[in-house]
Amino acid sequence: AIFPTGEIPGKLRKDESKLYDLIVFRFFSVFSSPAKIRKKKVECVLKNEKFIFKGSEVIERGWIDFYPYVKFENGALPNVKMGDKLNVIELKAEEKETSPPPRFNPASLVKELEKRNLGTKATRAEIVDTLYRRGYIEGNPIRVTELGFGVIEALKKYVPEIISENLTREFEKKIEEIRAGKKNKIEVIDEAKDQLIDIFTRFKEKEEEIGNVLSEIIERSRTIGTCPSCGGKLKIVKSKKTKKIFVGCSNYPECTTSYPLPQKKGVKISNKKCPICGLPLVSIPMKKGRILRCINPECESKRTSL
Ligand SMILES: [Zn+2]
Ligand SMILES: [Zn+2]
Structure with missing residues (x-):
């Protein structure tokens, strides 16, 4: 929680003062009125091809005045009504290429985990940290290391459940249901135990094969030449x-x-x-x-x- 103290901070470093501003603006904006934005989307048809254009304008600025970090594009609203006929002034064909989606950085990876319902608010950042610490990923934007690929390959081959998103998601869902009082804690723990014991037993059986695959990869990634x-x-x-x-x-x-x-x-x-x-x-x-x-x-x- 943030408690305003009324104290004006002394000399702040550049990054400190940026953080201070962010907190203050955020705090103020919470208490101001909602902003109102009008949006218009126009769909028109030319020879059976659909074309779209959009515009928006801020009608009431509300909290936007207290929070300079968001920008609203104030594109003029297209002045057309439903059923209007528009004239074609010029036709231009443009050739463009799609670019691949950008690599993840730690923040966007946490967002992706959230989108896929993996982990909780409290654990997601920690999950990404662990990946770095264990050397499965490196850099920013993130690259998967040789070891990271190896671990996934080995597990996929021998105990695919361990890397299954569904298994993790299922557990998270059940935990959520316990919190909401919809499920019984003991039941869920028993279920999880059964599942995990089964997975770990198979992991144990394949331990040597998995180890061999991994040491081969580590060996290969350490060999740098002849x-x-x-x-x-x-x-x-x-x-x-x-x-x-x-x-x-x-x-x-x-x-x-x-x-x-x-x-x-x-x-x-x-x-x-x-x-x-x-x-x-x-x-x-x-x-x-x-x-x-x-x-x-x-x-x-x-x-x-x-
Ligand atoms: Zn040389
Ligand atoms: Zn030698």
Whole structure:
């Protein structure tokens, strides 16, 4: 709850003052009168093809005056009545392409969960956090990691119920019904127990297969190239002693080929290869964007920029 204190805040940082404004405007707008908007949609037919245009205007501004974050387009209302005949002034054909739906970001993913009735107000943000924390997704906009795809593939194959939206939705619905007093708590818990025990028993039976699929994927995502001296697999390794990450060979200790990596957050091995020596390029985050560098400190490319 928000309690106005009447105290004027001292010096605020830019983001703090934005947040303060948002809260104050929001608070005021709640107490003002409703806004009234008139909308008109015109459908007209030309040679059996339907054309539509719309307009709207704000008649009473009400709370809009207290809440500058929403914009209402005040397109003039088309001045036509039902049954009017309109003249065609010009015909233009335009060619446009549809674009794919944008990738999710954390906020739009939470909205999507809500739309699909998954999770509750209290748990949705936490669900998305968990996906990040476990490395199933990364970045913003969100990308699914190799591991994320792998987990879904493995579960789909062996215990598809675990990733079934319906199962989750069903549970959420029953919880909601308990809250509304329509269902008995004990009954629902018993039902859930039966279902979950069945699922987990099958999971347990397939544990090894699922584990194999996952370790194969992790193995694959860690392998970044071929060792130039022995043909082994190059992998990102973390030194137990120094806790530093570097690139090492899978045939260690027989092969001691290794390359240092910058110890910086966000360093990734790109899927591009060095045009000069063929070793993988490492992608390093800088203030503006990322740069690609060969992992081999002795590579000629170090002397020129890529
Ligand atoms: Zn090697
Ligand atoms: Zn190189």
